[in-house]
Amino acid sequence: MAIFGSIIKSLIDLKETLTPEGEAVRDQEEVLRNLLKKAKNTSFGKHYNFEEILESDNLRKSFAEKVPYFDYNKIDKEWWYKYHEGEEDVTWPGKPPYFALSSGTTGKSSKRIPVTEEMVEAIRKAGIKQVSALSNFDLPPDFFEKEIMMLGSSTDLQKEGDHQEGEISGISASNIPFWFRGYYKPGEEIAKIDEWDDRVKMIAENAKNWDIGALSGIPSWMELMLKEVIAHHNLNNIHEIWPNLQVYASGGVAFEPYEKSFNALLGKPVQVIDTYLASEGFLALQNRPDTHAMQLITDNGIYFEFVPFKPEYINQDGSITEDAPVILLEDAEEETEYVLLISTVSGAWRYLIGDTIKFTDKSKNEIRITGRTKFFLNVVGSQLSVNKMNDAVQELENEFDIRIPEFVVAAKRAEEDDEYYHYWYLGTEDEADDSKLAEALDNALKDANKNYKVARSKALKGVKVTTIDPNMFHEWNAVNKKKGGQVKMEKVMDEEKFADWEKFLKEQNAVS
Incomplete structure (x- = not known):
């Protein structure tokens, strides 16, 4: 019997029982109050008069009225650049010890997002919440003795002056508590390998030495790693080498588009648990089975606001208009798409993280990621969000x-x-007729989106589909120096980038 695992499971069950749920709206007001108090003497806090906001009768309303929206380009141009010129107390007290590098999905160069000690601690606390939530899942005691494969970016952070830089998964992994290091794989030595292909090769070579019970990482890169392990050991599925694999913690993107291809690599079902760790913080986690929804973490250094995801509030570059209305947590409605804004203990203020979400259960404050503000196709009035695109592609998977x-x-x-x-361009290893896929895709989108249906009767002439090897998407990322780690493939391109994409495919002989 797994005695040690039984003890750990009992401790987790006890912690989950003793931890009160808390009132989310009350927690959010307290988080905002603490953020404002902490940052009131920074340059940002003085500029926007945080002292006055703190004295107002309606804290959250006053905050929304006095502080404008920021996307990365705006806050970096006006404020964060000062850190790199040696200034302190810019948008948060002191100077951040880390900057998270995030090229995102559309930017040509990496964003450099401040990560404070308070944020590292907040991410650690959120991770503990996620572990505690495992008590809600039907996992046997011996699961808690197995190792966890965390497939993120390199933990070999780059020293830049008085701070270190790397992707958020690398920063988080480099701050793993000492008591967890025995469970953590691929281990510090392999995790420091900067080159993605070299790191995965080492994982494949060492896979037989590990007893992996859980996986954690972005689905597309997790699939590539699993395929490499399977190919290296000439296996039929990953459970032949990791028979005790029971949990996959997905993150960063909706899992459903990857579900069918991911399951094809397994020998038996695993419990998929969604998490929402972005470069700007750990925002939400799935704390119960039978759902892909995640509960917002409302008491851990991040304050949330929501802007309705409507064309009139979205600029061409994916930012939001200055007059876009903001919705508070208690006023948000289920099944309505919102642009997510956050204010954090890293000195992000009313910050457009770039994701769109919807609430699936307001009583539990559970959300789903539905897409990106930049992945909104509205060139000819079609008003297609990634959420609708994902649903249509899933229909194709089922139909064909x-x-x-x-x-x-x-x-x-x-x-x-x-x-x-x-x-x-659809990435698939299976045989399918492009013209039939195009017709079915068109019909699915017409049924799902009335604006698309109207556009198809007017300015949008039709749909053209080309199927290609899914590896082309990963190679495209590699060419653009975005391979592995936190990288998410862009779903929507403008004409200029799409021309580069099609040129790349021809150079790779991926299309005729």
């Missing part, structure tokens, strides 16, 4: 019995008739 883990789409004029079409 194929796996489509990746896709990209753009609206552009066709040379033959100068009309607008939506050009889709």
Whole structure:
């Protein structure tokens, strides 16, 4: 019997029982109050008069009225750049010891997002919450003695002046508590390897030495790693080498588009648990089975606001208009898409993280990630969000019995008739007829989105589909120096980038 595992499981069960749920709205007001108090003497806090906001009768309303929205470009241009010029107390007291590098999905160069000691601690606390939530899942005691494969970025952070830089998963892994290091794989030595392909090769070579019970990482890169392990050891599925694998903690993107291809690598079902760790913080976690929804972490250094995700509030570059209305937590509605804004213990203020979400259960404050503000296809009035695209692609998977883990789409004029079409590239290893896929995709989107249906009767002439090897998406990321770690494949491209994409595919002989 797994005695040690039984003890750990009992401690987790006890902690979950003794930890009060808390009132989310009350917690959020307290978080905001603490943020403002802590930062009131920073340059940012003085500029926006945090002292006055703290004295107001309605703290959250006053905060929303006095502090504007910021996306990365705006807050970096106006404030964060000062850190790199040696200034202190800019948007948060002192100077951040880390900067999280995030190229995101559309930027040409890496963003450098401050990560304070308070944020490192907040991420650690959120991780403990996630572990505590495992008591809600039907896991046997011996699971808690198994090792955990955390597939993130390199933990070999780069020293830049008075701070270190790396992706958030690398920063988090480099701060793993000493008591957890015995469970953590691939271990410090392999985790420091900077080159993604070299790191995965070492994981494959060492896989037989580990008893992995859980996986953690972004689905697309997790799939590549599992395929490499399977190929290296000539296996049929990953459970032949890791028979005790029972949990996969997905993160960063919706898991459903990857579900079919991911399950094909398994020998038996695993419990998928969604998490929401971004470069800006650990925002939400799944704390119960039978759902892919995640509960917002409302008491841990991050204050949330929500802007309705409507075309009139979204600029062409994915930012939001200055007059866009803000919705507070208690006023948000279920099944309505919102742009997420956060204020954090790293000195991000009313910050547009770039994701869109919807509440699936307001009583539990559970959300789903539905897409990105930049992944909103509205060139000819189609008003397509990634959420609708994902749903349509899943319908294709079911109708044609194929796996489509990746896709990209753009609206552009066709040379033959100068009309607008939506050009889709679907990544699949399965055989399918492109014209039949195009027809089915078009019909699915018409049924799901009335604006798309109207656009198809007017400015949008049709849909063109090309199926390609899914590895082309990963190679595209590699060419753009975005391979592995926290990287998410962009789903929507403008015409300029789409031209580069199609040129790349031709150079790779991926299309005729």
